[in-house]
Amino acid sequence: MEIRFKSSEYNEDEVVKSFQTDFKTSHLIEDEYKNFKKGVTGGVKEFQVNNILAFFQNYTTDKPHDHTLQVVQNESLFLLQFVINGNFSISVEGENQDFITIKHNKYNLLYLPASKHLFTYHNQNKQILNIYFTESFLKQKMDLAFIKNAPDFLNAKRNKKLYSFFKDGLYLNTQLRNIVNELLNCSFDGITKKSYLESKLTELILVSLHTEKPRLEKFKKEDLESLLVIENYIKSHLNEELNIEKLSLLVGFNTSKFKTLFKEHYGMPVFKYITSVRIEKAIELISKNNYTISQASYEVGYKNPQHFTVAFKKKLGYLPSQLIKSS
Structure with a gap:
């Protein structure tokens, strides 16, 4: 499995990440990207545990215009995205009708077919937690009724289309914010850190997907x-x-x-x-x-x-x- 990242904010032409099938790994893998162009401060932290890949984007640009990150993946994936700060939209390159927006303090579960996606950020300050996993992970961890009973998703999957499970996104409530905060501020080391991050990522996925949309x-x-x-x-x-x-x-x-x-x-x-x-x-x-x-x-x-x-x-x-x- 391979994911490629390309942005006008990066000093490198392209960042390529390779993974085993279903993000399988027996140990914790951590990395950090700070090779940005002048005018961008902060970084992107990556951590991978078995079956889950996470990126935390936490950086600020000195220019107010929109910024786009091009992401190419060679396999279909689920992406659970928490927009802690900023406003964000995603589209499939060349298909203007496939356009999904996630606003500040909300999250959404997206189905991403193997294709080229454009992630557009509408604010200078970006704090977004991205969690990737495959359908097999969901089969291991939870009841798939919300997928099996979603004809629109099944149709999108059949036609290899981008799909959003929650139309306007769900509210990032305090319970979820606390789990995100505990995840990002882990104080453990070694095998304890791996176990802690794995449990917190799994908890975050399960709680967020079982949280009913607030009946506003x-x-x-x-x-x-x-x-x-x-x-x-x-x-x-x-x-x-x-x-x-x-x-x-x-x-x-x-x-x-x-x-x-x-x-x-x-x-x-x-x-x-x-x-x-x-x-x-x-x-x-x-x-x-x-x-x-x-x-x-x-x-x-x-x-x-x-x-x-x-x-x-x-x-x-x-x-x-x-x-x-x-x-």
């Missing part, structure tokens, strides 16, 4: 807009005291309505969500900005670093000090 139609448009205001406020005021009364008043909800709507939409109570976002931000500050544990804990709203350490350990199963060692 049961929410009023103005309520959804109010929840978004609250979400943005939480993320931009993590170092402040956040309570139900304060957040409710922001949009004129009574506390009962606020708690009910928030849990229905985000899948968890308000304070559990706030804790998740605080820890996610702290991990970023420690691993990418070289903050100390005390600095990071204060920045995300913990006056006592010990309280932060307890919350961190309870949520992720390891101490923040291990994150510093890994960094």
